[in-house]
Amino acid sequence: MTQKAFRVTGTEKIARELKKMKFTALPLRRFMNDYAQVVAEEAKRQAPKATGELANSIEAGKVKDRGRLPNSIKVSSNVPYDIYVHGRYQKLPAGYKKPPAKRRANATGFPRTRPHRPPFQPIEDWVRTKGLDFGGGTNRTAGMVSGGIDKRGTPIVPYLLLAEKNTRKQRKVLLARTMKEIQLAWKLGTKL
Numbered sequence: 001m002t003q004k005a006f007r008v009t010g011t012e013k014i015a016r017e018l019k020k021m022k023f024t025a026l027p028l029r030r031f032m033n034d035y036a037q038v039v040a041e042e043a044k045r046q047a048p049k050a051t052g053e054l055a056n057s058i059e060a061g062k063v064k065d066r067g068r069l070p071n072s073i074k075v076s077s078n079v080p081y082d083i084y085v086h087g088r089y090q091k092l093p094a095g096y097k098k099p100p101a102k103r104r105a106n107a108t109g110f111p112r113t114r115p116h117r118p119p120f121q122p123i124e125d126w127v128r129t130k131g132l133d134f135g136g137g138t139n140r141t142a143g144m145v146s147g148g149i150d151k152r153g154t155p156i157v158p159y160l161l162l163a164e165k166n167t168r169k170q171r172k173v174l175l176a177r178t179m180k181e182i183q184l185a186w187k188l189g190t191k192l
Contacts, residue, residue, distance in 0.1 A: 005072040006039060006164055008032060015069045018182070027185075029063045031178040036060035036073040038170050042163035043075060046098070047085070050126050054079050058159075075160055081122065084113055087156035092165055098157060112153040118146055 011032070015025045040060035047055040054077060061074035077086075093111065124142035127133075134141045 007072045025069050027178050027181050032063045038167050039163045040075045042167050043159050046159040046162045089158045092161040111156045115153045
């Protein structure tokens with residue numbers, strides 16, 4: 001299972017100030033949930049698609065309405081092969097470009113996993129799903145694909161990190177909306 005915790009900086013300080021003014025941290029909790037949702041939706045768009053299982057497994061973690069305010073949110077996927085797609089990156093490598101959607105297996109100049117022998121059945125299912133047949137049926141084609149992975153590995157697409165990078169503007173808009181909500185409540189003298 002690939003899980004990425006995205007640190008939201010500054011929340012502790014804002015929460016402390018809200019507490020001093022006897023406000024709840026509910027707007028911050030909403031912001032963090034919205035933040036996670038925006039990143040998860042973009043991660044679903046960035047994830048490579050064969051069957052759609054990987055994209056469908058991506059979930060945004062929820063921040064509870066009560067209790068200690070966390071300093072990060074979690075976005076994760078829970079398919080067994082996601083580590084081979086995402087890699088073990090903690091941050092996006094400098095100058096990273098996503099491999100092309102077509103002919104990804106032959107793409108050069110992109111980070112790849114170590115060459116390894118993948119389990120045969122998922123490869124055969126993937127070949128059948130894609131409708132690939134290089135002559136000799138799906139079994140032979142799956143053997144050829146498996147052999148290619150055994151020689152070159154697979155391209156790595158760190159979809160969670162790409163999603164974080166691609167949603168910066170949206171997250172800034174969410175933060176601005178949250179700050180306006182807090183300011184308006186302060187001016188009106190209402191407790192959130």
